[in-house]
Amino acid sequence: MRKASVTIKEIARLLEISKSTVSRALRDSSEISEDTKKKVLDLAESLHYAPNPIALSLLKNRTQTIGVIVPEIANRFYSSAIGGVEDIAYSRGYHTMIYQSHESLERELSACRHISLRRVDGLVVAISAHSENIDHFIELQEQGIPVVLFDRVTDALQTHKVRVDDYKGAFEATEHLILQGCERIAHIAGPKQVSVSTNRIEGYREALRKYNIPFRDEWVLHSPITQAGGTERTYQLMALRNRPDAIFGASDRITMGIHWALRQLGYKMPEEIAVIGFCDLAMSSLLDPPISSVTQPAFEMGQQATSLLLDLIESKNTPASYETRVLPSNLVIQKSSLKATVPVN
Amino acid sequence: MRKASVTIKEIARLLEISKSTVSRALRDSSEISEDTKKKVLDLAESLHYAPNPIALSLLKNRTQTIGVIVPEIANRFYSSAIGGVEDIAYSRGYHTMIYQSHESLERELSACRHISLRRVDGLVVAISAHSENIDHFIELQEQGIPVVLFDRVTDALQTHKVRVDDYKGAFEATEHLILQGCERIAHIAGPKQVSVSTNRIEGYREALRKYNIPFRDEWVLHSPITQAGGTERTYQLMALRNRPDAIFGASDRITMGIHWALRQLGYKMPEEIAVIGFCDLAMSSLLDPPISSVTQPAFEMGQQATSLLLDLIESKNTPASYETRVLPSNLVIQKSSLKATVPVN
């Protein structure tokens, strides 16, 4: 059986004063005498009194807890972002509940239901790839639970958003490949309908345009964010009669798959085919050859999304306008795309 | 402002009956007429009534929520285990709160405080490397909150435990290296004081003993579970006058570090030095050469720990005795330790 904890009632009984007075003394109300305050505070401390947050939640309809939904916690980008969320939440007195959507609309719905029922105060979310419909987020907002989007955003939801400059990141990666002398650059993109994928394809396309390289449909494939997805698409690309001399991967998982497939197939990177990806740097440096990467400030994205969210939670009125923050990505060149250099020994 | 949800009171008012009757009808109590039941249920449905779990928590001192503390969610082993926890919890009607200790006692304490305050119903935990003192878990137990250990266990806590047969896994890995002809086998172990590390060292030691190979202190180093840790220890080992011809790594992170360091240093695996680790297979297969691994059933460990926990939560009385489940690991041989084979082309 659960041991009962110390309550205000208990303190009141021991001190032979009323619950109201104890409660006020505990919150340091100005209308209580210093004398009683001290008595209450001392006893509370010696009894290890801690207010019951559940009672407070029931009273205030607030829980000092925020939710975060990501597609997958095992993904380095998201686990870093969660680190950023926890960092800000913790320092401002909130706790974090982590949910995984596994890219499924149904699990996203279930998380939202839990959030609404449990009176979570707000939500930071990277939308699942299969959520064309986002009514569940609108519903939360209508219930007064603010939602902030990060990474995967959508125009359909009016709120603060934090994302990376995917367009520019993809542009730079593609331009780098072109400057290395690549002429047949393929792109394995993330899931369709995801904002991130679309923006990256646009950046890729624009870089090709700038250098008058024709855009070819058969060189752009969509893939789930998995290693297997990257591998299969690579097989498909390299099987083409006119095969690419460079592949640009949209995520670290996908890019790992590309790397693996190319090695299986016996290609030399970067001599025969150059590779670059939107990657987790630690991981890509381990591979042979290390993969050039567009890296993203995941931790910082989590931080910024969370402080925007907490501002929404703590301000009474809806803000005049919502903000979209676009953070820069960073291009890190490694051996996998360095055609021109002397070989590393 | 938060929109008010439908309450029992509201339903009672609309139907002009008492709250008690509504409550009973909703829980399908046998003492309510079919007639009223139907009326209540119909209205509840059309109003999308859902009971307020916070009110229930306050009443029952239970939350239908379990906690799970792991050192790091970004670690594949733990994120898979969390998958197993969620799987069972979800199917038995519980929700999961995820906490990271980041191997820090302080953060573990903070998680336990939150668990106790928030009336979380039970806890699944892999103890942090810096928690020699485990009083906080004992305290939870004394408060009636059951705790189940997995992976990182300790004799100091009386409870159900789920772990892998680390001793046997390490024995087999070491024996495999010996059978490949390795004679100077080093071991980069995990943090001291962690049960897992100790057991693996024992298995390693016993395999050496079986084949009359002397155990040498300078060939066994402890490391945090990070890539950097593995790298540094590898430098240290290879700098020895009498350097090893095989390294056995205790975790995937450590083993990635070993792999990376050996490549940096210009050694050929497995010809000049063989490598094997306790690894995430997907990851180790990506490297060149792919790393032989002792793999662990992470998902299943999470599942088993959780069902043991839920049994504790749902049974009134403490069980007569606690159970320790030891799951087998699995040895997967890849190129990094295959000295005898013809070279792969």
Add this chain to the structure above:
DNA sequence: CTGAAAGCGCTTACAG
């Protein structure tokens, strides 16, 4: 400065 009362949303003995 302090206390009694009402209420957050629910359940459950206790009456009838």
Add this chain to the structure above:
DNA sequence: CTGAAAGCGCTTACAG
């Protein structure tokens, strides 16, 4: 079969 009352742990107008 149904309802009034008490209570989970807390806060906060309202009196005094």
